[in-house]
Amino acid sequence: MIDLEKFRKNPEVYKEEVKKRNMDIDIDEDIALDEKRRKLIFKVEKMRARKNEVSAIIPKASGEDKQKMITEMKELNLGLKDLESELELLEKSFFEKISTYPNLTHESVPVGKDENDNIMAYKVGRVPDFDFIPKSHSELGVMLGIIDEERAAKISGSRFVFLKNENVMLQFALVQYVLNILSKRGFIPLVPPVLVKERAMYGTGFFPVEASQYYKTELDDLYLIGTSEVPLCAYHSDETISAEKLPQKYAAYSTCFRREAGSYGKDLGGLFRVHQFDKIEMFIFSHPENSWDDFEFLRDTLEEIVKGLGLHYRIMNMCTGDIGTPNAKKYDLEAWMPAQKNYREIASCSNDTEFQARRLNIRFKDGERKGFVHTMNSTACAVGRVIMAIMENYQDRYGNIRIPQNLIAYMGGMEIIKR
RNA sequence: GGAGAGGUGGCAGAGUGGUUGAAUGCGGCGGUCUUGAAAACCGUUGAGGGCUUUGUCCUCCGGGGGUUCGAAUCCCUCCCUCUCCGCCA
Numbered sequence: 001m002i003d004l005e006k007f008r009k010n011p012e013v014y015k016e017e018v019k020k021r022n023m024d025i026d027i028d029e030d031i032a033l034d035e036k037r038r039k040l041i042f043k044v045e046k047m048r049a050r051k052n053e054v055s056a057i058i059p060k061a062s063g064e065d066k067q068k069m070i071t072e073m074k075e076l077n078l079g080l081k082d083l084e085s086e087l088e089l090l091e092k093s094f095f096e097k098i099s100t101y102p103n104l105t106h107e108s109v110p111v112g113k114d115e116n117d118n119i120m121a122y123k124v125g126r127v128p129d130f131d132f133i134p135k136s137h138s139e140l141g142v143m144l145g146i147i148d149e150e151r152a153a154k155i156s157g158s159r160f161v162f163l164k165n166e167n168v169m170l171q172f173a174l175v176q177y178v179l180n181i182l183s184k185r186g187f188i189p190l191v192p193p194v195l196v197k198e199r200a201m202y203g204t205g206f207f208p209v210e211a212s213q214y215y216k217t218e219l220d221d222l223y224l225i226g227t228s229e230v231p232l233c234a235y236h237s238d239e240t241i242s243a244e245k246l247p248q249k250y251a252a253y254s255t256c257f258r259r260e261a262g263s264y265g266k267d268l269g270g271l272f273r274v275h276q277f278d279k280i281e282m283f284i285f286s287h288p289e290n291s292w293d294d295f296e297f298l299r300d301t302l303e304e305i306v307k308g309l310g311l312h313y314r315i316m317n318m319c320t321g322d323i324g325t326p327n328a329k330k331y332d333l334e335a336w337m338p339a340q341k342n343y344r345e346i347a348s349c350s351n352d353t354e355f356q357a358r359r360l361n362i363r364f365k366d367g368e369r370k371g372f373v374h375t376m377n378s379t380a381c382a383v384g385r386v387i388m389a390i391m392e393n394y395q396d397r398y399g400n401i402r403i404p405q406n407l408i409a410y411m412g413g414m415e416i417i418k419r
Numbered sequence: 420g421g422a423g424a425g426g427u428g429g430c431a432g433a434g435u436g437g438u439u440g441a442a443u444g445c446g447g448c449g450g451u452c453u454u455g456a457a458a459a460c461c462g463u464u465g466a467g468g469g470c471u472u473u474g475u476c477c478u479c480c481g482g483g484g485g486u487u488c489g490a491a492u493c494c495c496u497c498c499c500u501c502u503c504c505g506c507c508a
Contacts, residue, residue, distance in 0.1 A: 041469055045477045052477085055489045059437045066488090073488040 001358040002101045008034065017104050020111050020320040030097050037090045044087055047080045099208060103355040105320055106292075106329040112319030118332070119319065124303065125312035127336055128393055134338035135399065137391035138270035141167070143399050144419055149269065158268065159260060159275045163387070166417040170390070170403075171278065171383050173410035175253060178280050178305055178381045185301055187251040187282060192231035194254050195222040200234040203360035205326030205352065212261045228252035229377045232283035236362045241285060241373060243366035247294050248285040251380055254278070271384040272344065280380040287364060288354070291374035295351040298378045299331055302347055305380055308406045311389050312336040314343055328353040333379075335389045346385040349378035 007014055011027050018025045054069050061069060110119045141147025146167035152160040163171060179189055201207040201214065201223050215224040225231060232252050241248060256279050267273035282301060286294040299315070306313055318330040330350040334343035357363070357372035364373045394402040400418035403411050 038469065041477085045469060048478085049476055051488085056438060058488060070488040077488080 021102055022113055022321045033094050037094050040087045044083050102325045103328050109329050110319040113321040115322050117319040119317045121315040121317045123314040132397040136339040137388045140391050173407045176410045182251045187249040190250055190252040192228050192252045192254050194225050196230055200230050204230045204233045204356050209325050213259050215257050224257040226258045227256050228254040228281045233356050233375055237360035240363040240365050243364055246287040250283045253280045271388045277384040279382045282380045283377045286374040288374050295376050299349050302349055302378050309404045326352040326355045338392045347379035351376040
């Protein structure tokens, strides 16, 4: 949610933002709607004030005076009811419109149309050499019996997988490895609910813009989360956090669900794009003054995790046309995938400044100063995609997969997956 | 799923139709006293929103709807919490 006062005073800022993001919003129309709305509020409140005024006198009056006043109030009520329902409609359409407005981007975000305009910030490590043609993780998965897509399709349809045998161990090894790093860095671990109310989806900014990406339950008004960013962010909704306690850092392990509507035929097969995957997500509630430092800390934490796995990757500074509505800035971490000979996104890290905090009413108090906290989130480990990266990068010419050094202990000493 | 109880300010807890945005207590903040602290005493203490913005008005007693000139208080409905029973990982 944007700051309405700022919006009224300075609509140009939002016009500029909408243009940068390549969005189509008629701001002048919404400004006019807001004016109309406020005029009506004024009118309605005037009538209510009159009503309250007379109601205070009525008990003291008697006889004819009293009857006169009661009659006047009856009439006033008729007009008031009409105006109130008119106002309700206006409010609804105004807030529907305003809730599609994007956050304001940070000055360091490159302006661009789509993913082609994202800017590579830097690379870490180097492209690994293979003296054979590396296989896809999907192929390796079948050969080694550690991924079963066929049976998953039989049961649940496409874009579902079974992890099997060593891959199951690898998943939990990764989780242990990551939680260890995160607890050293002061993150409080959580296992959150994966079904949430509409407010949580709306408050985090996934609704209304991306609503078609998420599963909804039929009997109850609950939604399956696409990321634990949702319950993490909503965790402190309607709370005021005192400044000494900031930043509050959390890490949640959960399953995530995405409909992947509109991505038909894209990245079919394997672990890359599936309807259900497990992920550890980091989340920070931050003091606005430290927001951008905390954000770099978050990015650094993510990189420590990926570096420790020995993966080659690059950090992308995502452009205005490619970042999410709530994001003020976003980095993607793209790991090298040998079979595709390309970098693919395995994590992303965004600062949403006060966009979510406004919607979920998450405040801070710093002495006399009050305001909305800043919220930011980052993938710590998207298990499926990281397993994919490990399988492809750590394969040998025989189709075996070595275990990254830092995971061996968590794998009970296992050093290689082979048949 | 069945039976019962209940949802009021940061918390506890009054209030059953008319200056009740809400008594009282605790907590918080400020002050007096004290070498300091505690105790005691005095004062203060919700949020959101409109406008002609150091003021004024409006809204908010779980959500929604209704009755009434007037609702925290009456009616309907939904939700949630607690206790007991049943079922269950």
